[in-house]
Amino acid sequence: MLSILLLILSVSLAIFIIQIKKQLYQHLDSNSKHFDMVIGAKGSPLQLVLSSILHLDNPTGNIYLEEAIEVAKNPMVKDVIPISYGDNYNGYRILGASHKYLNKYDASLRNGQLYKKSLEVVIGSNVYENNNLQVGSTFASSHGLVKNGIEIHKEKPFVVTGVLKPTGSIVDHLIITNLESIWQLHEHEDEHQHENDHPEEEHEGKREITSLLVAFRNPMGAIQMSRFVNEKTTMQAALPKFEIERLMSFLGLGFKTINGISIAILLVALLSIFVNVIKTVRERKQELALLRTYGVSIFKLMQLVFLESMILALIGVVFGWILGRTGIWFFSIFSEGTYGYHFVFSAPSGKELYMLVLILLTTFPAAILASLSLLKLNVSKILADA
Known part of the structure; x- marks a missing residue:
C-alpha cells in the first residue's frame, strides 16, 4: 500500500504540473494574441x-x-x-x-x-x-x-x-x-x-x-x-x-522544482515496488513451492509475480492520474474565484500518455528482475523446512 501511495503521489504531482502549465499558457496566449x-x-x-x-x-x-x-x-x-x-x-x-x-x-x-x-x-x-x-x-x-x-x-x-x-x-x-x-x-x-x-x-x-x-x-x-x-x-x-x-520562464523554475520532486518520489515508489515484490516472493515461497509440486511451471510462477508488479504500477498510474485531475478541479475553483481563470478536466495529453507509458516501461524490467528470483526457488528444501 505504501508503494502504491508513493506512486500515486508522484504521478498526480506530475500530471497536475503538466496540465497547469499547459492550460495556463493557453489561457495567457488566447487572451493576449x-x-x-x-x-x-x-x-x-x-x-x-x-x-x-x-x-x-x-x-x-x-x-x-x-x-x-x-x-x-x-x-x-x-x-x-x-x-x-x-x-x-x-x-x-x-x-x-x-x-x-x-x-x-x-x-x-x-x-x-x-x-x-x-x-x-x-x-x-x-x-x-x-x-x-x-x-x-x-x-x-x-x-x-x-x-x-x-x-x-x-x-x-x-x-x-x-x-x-x-x-x-x-x-x-x-x-x-x-x-x-x-x-x-x-x-x-x-x-x-x-x-x-x-x-x-x-x-x-x-x-x-x-x-x-x-x-x-x-x-x-x-x-x-x-x-x-x-x-x-x-x-x-x-x-x-x-x-x-518572460512570466512563464519565471514560473517555469517552480514547475521544474515540483517536477523534480515528483520524479524523486516516482523513483522511490518504483524501487519500493521492486523491493516489496521480491520480499513477497520470499514470504510466499512455501505457497509457491507447493504450487510447483502440483505441476505449475516455473514460467507460470514468474508470470504471476510479473503481472503482480505490473498491476501495482498500473493501479498507481490510474489513480495518480485521477488524483492529479481532481487537483486540477480544486485548483480551478480557487483560480476562477481569485483570478478569473478556469482549468478544465480534460482528456490525457500526449505528454501525459508518454509519461504514463514510460512509468510502466520502467516497471517492466523491475518486474522481470523480481520474477527471476523464482529461479532460485529450492522446492524440496522449502517443503522439508515447512
Whole structure:
C-alpha cells in the first residue's frame, strides 16, 4: 500500500504540473494574441500587460487619449482600442472599451443588446452566473478594482443591456461599457484636477485612458514603435507575447522544482515496488513451492509475480492520474474565484500518455528482475523446512 501511495503521489504531482502549465499558457496566449503592443503609463511592462490585457494586476497609471492616438498614427498599425477602468462590481472589473474589443474575442450576445450610450453595460457569462444580474438590472459600481463598499457611485447606476455567451476568455469575467461611462463616473475629480493643472486648456482634449491596445500589420511594426514610445515619449510600450514568455520562464523554475520532486518520489515508489515484490516472493515461497509440486511451471510462477508488479504500477498510474485531475478541479475553483481563470478536466495529453507509458516501461524490467528470483526457488528444501 505504501508503494502504491508513493506512486500515486508522484504521478498526480506530475500530471497536475503538466496540465497547469499547459492550460495556463493557453489561457495567457488566447487572451493576449489579439494585441501586439500595449501603450500605457511608465512602470513595469509586465504589470502593464497583466493589468490591461489579462486584468490580473493594477494599472501603472493613466495616459492622455489624444497623445496615445497620435503616437499610434502609423502605417504599420492595423487597429487601436483605447480602454479605461478603475471601478468594479462585486470584484468584477468594469471596463470601458468600444465594441471592437468584444469583436476581438468573438463575443456574441446570449440575450439583450450591446451598449449604445453611457452607463449601459454588457456582462460576461461568469458575471451573469455569479451575480443576480440580467437584462434590465441596475447596479452601482464601487471605486477601485477589488470588492469593497468604501466608495459607491450610487448617483450614477449602470443598467445591463445584454448578456454575453461564454467565450473561454477574460471577457467572461468582465463588465463592459463604453469609455464615456468611465469618464462620466469620474468627471468631477477629473475636471477638478484638470482645472488646477491646465486651466487654460479645453477639458475635452485632456481625456485620460488606462492604456491603448495596438495590433500591427506585421511584427516589425511592434518592435520599431515600442522603441520609439519608450525612448521618445512619456508613455511606455509593452509587448504582450514577450512579457508572457518572460512570466512563464519565471514560473517555469517552480514547475521544474515540483517536477523534480515528483520524479524523486516516482523513483522511490518504483524501487519500493521492486523491493516489496521480491520480499513477497520470499514470504510466499512455501505457497509457491507447493504450487510447483502440483505441476505449475516455473514460467507460470514468474508470470504471476510479473503481472503482480505490473498491476501495482498500473493501479498507481490510474489513480495518480485521477488524483492529479481532481487537483486540477480544486485548483480551478480557487483560480476562477481569485483570478478569473478556469482549468478544465480534460482528456490525457500526449505528454501525459508518454509519461504514463514510460512509468510502466520502467516497471517492466523491475518486474522481470523480481520474477527471476523464482529461479532460485529450492522446492524440496522449502517443503522439508515447512
